Amino acid sequence: MNAVFKALADESRRKLLDELHQNNGQTLTQLCGGLDMTRQAVTKHLGLLEAANLVATAWRGREKLHYLNPVPLHEIYERWIHKYERQHLQVLSDLKKGLEDTNQPSKKP
Amino acid sequence: MKNSDLVYVTFIRTTPEKVWAAITQPEFAGKYWGNSANISDWKKGSPWRHVHTGTPETVRVVGEVVESTPPTRLVLTWADPAAPVDVSRVTYEIEAIEDLVKLTVTHGEFQEGSPMAGKVSWGWPRVLSSLKSFLETGKGLNIQAGGGGCGSKQG
Numbered sequence: 139m140n141a142v143f144k145a146l147a148d149e150s151r152r153k154l155l156d157e158l159h160q161n162n163g164q165t166l167t168q169l170c171g172g173l174d175m176t177r178q179a180v181t182k183h184l185g186l187l188e189a190a191n192l193v194a195t196a197w198r199g200r201e202k203l204h205y206l207n208p209v210p211l212h213e214i215y216e217r218w219i220h221k222y223e224r225q226h227l228q229v230l231s232d233l234k235k236g237l238e239d240t241n242q243p244s245k246k247p
Numbered sequence: 248m249k250n251s252d253l254v255y256v257t258f259i260r261t262t263p264e265k266v267w268a269a270i271t272q273p274e275f276a277g278k279y280w281g282n283s284a285n286i287s288d289w290k291k292g293s294p295w296r297h298v299h300t301g302t303p304e305t306v307r308v309v310g311e312v313v314e315s316t317p318p319t320r321l322v323l324t325w326a327d328p329a330a331p332v333d334v335s336r337v338t339y340e341i342e343a344i345e346d347l348v349k350l351t352v353t354h355g356e357f358q359e360g361s362p363m364a365g366k367v368s369w370g371w372p373r374v375l376s377s378l379k380s381f382l383e384t385g386k387g388l389n390i391q392a393g394g395g396g397c398g399s400k401q402g
Contacts, residue, residue: 163252194256196353205254212372213379216388 139217142210145190150175151183155192158206165201251364252355257375259348261382263341266348267318269378270339273300279377279387283307289315295323310334325354325363333361350375 145151150173157172158164166184170177184204187193194207259266269275273284277300287295289312297308306328313336314322321339326332336356342349352371357364373390381387 163254191256191258194254194351196252196254196351205252207254207256208372209255209257209375209379212376216376216380220388 139210139214141186141190142192142214145186145192148183148186150179151187154180154183154187155206158193158204162205163196163203165203169204251357252353253364253368253371255352255354255371255375257350257379258344259350259379259382260346261348263318263343263348265382266341266350266378267321269382270321271317275381279381279390280374281377281390287312289317289321291315296328310337327363327366333358333363335361335363350378 153173154169157169161168161172164172166177166180169184170180173180175183184193188195191210192207194205196203196205269279271285271287271289273286276284282300283297284300285295285297287293289295291312291314293312295310295312296306299305299307309326309328309331310324312321312323314320319341323337323339324334325337326334334356335354335358338351338353338355340349340351340353342351352375354364354367354371370390373388377388377390
């Protein structure tokens with residue numbers, strides 16, 4: 139997961155991911171065309187993104203296509219957002235229960 | 248032509264046989280695929296279906312087994328039973344790399360103007376991270392929260 143955060147901590151790499159989100163399955167040449175970066179820089183950034191598994195590649199004939207792979211992002215969501223959201227809901231539900239227990243002397247309908 | 252294929256990769260600390268079983272055996276799929284199961288005899292040319300095992304049981308995806316090479320490669324056609332001509336294709340590639348398995352799921356060959364890519368792009372990352380969690384920890388994720396399954400009405 140370190141590799142994912144490291145890969146995301148760079149604006150050019152985030153821009154590459156945005157570019158793939160717009161148009162998935164691009165070659166290196168296509169990606170270079172849409173961005174203000176040298177081919178070498180794009181190659182280097184793609185290498186880091188691929189190592190972090192944020193970009194998946196597939197060959198179509200002699201062309202290497204790059205795809206945005208959102209699976210590691212979903213793992214971050216599950217680990218860092220989803221579980222806190224659940225906790226949040228649990229707090230609200232406990233609060234509701236507590237308030238209802240103290241404020242309602244009569245039986246619920 | 249615009250390339251609208253979806254490619255998903257996940258690395259799982261397990262064996263190819265277990266990944267194959269998790270995809271093809273209903274008793275495993277139920278543990279990570281949100282009460283769903285994939286049903287077929289998984290022979291080339293056989294039909295397969297993805298069902299939600301609630302009450303009533305609903306068929307969400309139908310298709311045919313195009314290629315079946317356990318435990319490394321499974322190619323299926325994929326269609327919503329309500330729109331059976333809107334066929335796309337799913338390829339599972341299962342590759343052992345040292346003590347990990349690289350699972351690549353490619354969903355492509357979408358028909359022109361088909362809404363299917365939009366529907367499934369919501370579900371695949373959830374299903375695959377739940378599969379990884381299930382195989383590595385024995386427990387899947389709650390992937391029903393917030394939306395439907397692969398062939399259902401998201402999007």
